[in-house]
């Protein structure tokens with residue numbers, strides 16, 4: 009008998025240890041991801057491309073009446089997009105195949121509003137097809153955005169439109185190979201062209217599209233496609249368009265409540281600890297303020313500082329990162345965006361250059377079984393399928409890493425094995441510095457991936473204490489790194505009177521230029537605020553003088569200062585307080601007085617002198633929960649405060665979810681007086697507020 013056992017062991021049929029020593033794997037806990045969701049989460053970083061009629065009309069949302077003839081890229085090259093995305097280490101591209109204005113980037117059989125009626129490739133082109141081929145060539149996955157809202161379609165709001173929408177979905181899911189993600193945006197219903205009706209159409213997003221049926225159809229046609237957004241989706245919006253997840257981020261959601269309209273989108277940042285379904289977060293953000301390309305934003309590409317924060321606050325907080333590269337009217341990813349993306353990738357690469365825990369001695373105060381199956385050292389073996397697991401019911405435990413010699417570190421990366429559920433509710437990190445344990449982080453969830461940025465410590469040992477979990481602990485990976493010191497670029501502010509203040513992290517020096525040249529440590533050293541009231545481009549860097557490292561360059565462009573600006577009249581409230589509209593500080597705002605709910609409201613500004621302007625900007629209120637946003641406006645100029653000319657009117661598209669400075673340009677005009685009228689608010693019965701009005705000088 010003994011011989012038979014040995015023989016079976018030798019040929020590998022039976023394990024060579026007796027069954028009592030063999031521990032059972034931990035049972036899965038709570039809602040679990042499907043394999044599709046696990047594969048998707050492992051993609052981590054992928055690109056978004058917004059490119060459509062809006063690129064040519066300079067809008068964020070088209071009304072639906074724009075001519076397809078305007079779609080005319082001169083040098084469109086999808087292989088350039090794919091190359092840039094691939095080089096950045098991203099794993100796929102989600103293309104906006106149809107945005108809210110209804111224009112289709114593929115020759116849909118169900119509408120004339122598509123590339124087939126554009127001059128591009130003489131109407132023979134199919135952008136979805138071209139991109140699908142480029143993705144294949146570069147080994148990237150293709151995802152598609154089909155806007156459920158269609159401001160062009162005459163049937164929008166009727167059952168016929170839902171059939172149309174599904175027909176288009178069918179086209180996209182069957183003609184272009186695998187689609188890894190289908191994106192359904194939450195903006196639905198409102199005013200639009202609607203086949204010439206030019207009216208407002210409200211629909212109930214929860215019921216109108218009959219999502220259950222629509223999803224059934226999708227899964228029948230394309231079971232590999234993960235569906236994002238509205239409806240019973242498999243991944244959720246992160247609740248903002250800044251690309252930032254909550255520090256606490258559960259991949260769970262009370263989706264039943266959500267589908268009953270009981271969840272506010274701000275809850276998406278953290279998900280729900282008690283959610284009944286696995287619906288992980290995807291953080292979406294554009295590399296510049298708008299989703300579509302606007303030339304005026306060429307110098308407003310998000311700073312490297314911001315991009316690095318976004319990376320750590322999305323991928324580093326258990327979300328995926330969907331980064332938008334707005335393709336420009338040539339049909340190319342713009343060079344400003346490509347340059348910033350490269351800087352981001354270089355920074356992240358150098359942050360994670362050398363892993364430090366791999367050679368350490370690992371121990372834990374608890375692990376299941378007596379052999380290696382679930383031993384603590386599994387977290388440093390580089391195998392994502394092996395893990396450290398505690399005995400059932402052990403929800404508090406510590407894992408310790410001892411370095412061969414004291415080691416400097418400032419990044420810690422942790423991963424749960426999500427196939428068994430998301431379990432950890434709280435943990436702390438301790439470092440042994442000069443023989444004493446010091447707590448360097450106190451945190452909440454981990455999930456698929458959590459990355460902590462901590463102050464650099466020189467530690468002889470590192471300890472992770474799981475202090476609370478829903479079930480036994482299952483951690484597949486823990487790493488540590490010593491990222492190079494990141495020097496934050498300085499802040500540049502100029503007030504109404506032209507007083508310039510530069511700020512940087514304590515201990516750093518600031519150098520600046522006002523002649524447009526890039527500053528270095530040889531440029532002027534900033535010591536105290538200085539006055540500069542003329543039009544100027546200020547460029548500044550921070551320098552960590554100990555390590556001799558400079559930050560990226562921060563640029564701020566100003567027209568002449570607002571020193572001579574005055575509020576001439578305001579439709580409600582007092583003139584003095586309304587000065588906040590022109591005080592040069594976006595963090596102070598003016599809310600229209602008592603009878604505020606009544607629109608329109610308006611302000612008249614005297615710039616003190618006549619200048620040539622080609623646009624204005626409205627900075628919405630930045631501070632607070634209710635931003636009192638203006639959705640529609642009229643803008644007039646005058647040289648005498650008597651005769652006014654309307655220069656622009658329209659909507660601040662997408663301001664609700666992306667409350668950034670709104671830039672509106674028009675044909676250059678000489679003006680001294682400005683009249684800004686708020687004609688509609690984002691929420692009905694809401695007061696409106698203005699943080700700042702600026703002009704775009706010619």
Ligand code: FUL
Nearest residue numbers: 068193194195299662665
């Ligand atoms: C939003 C849309 O309204 C924007 O235009 C953009 O497409 C963004 C990604 O989603 O809600």
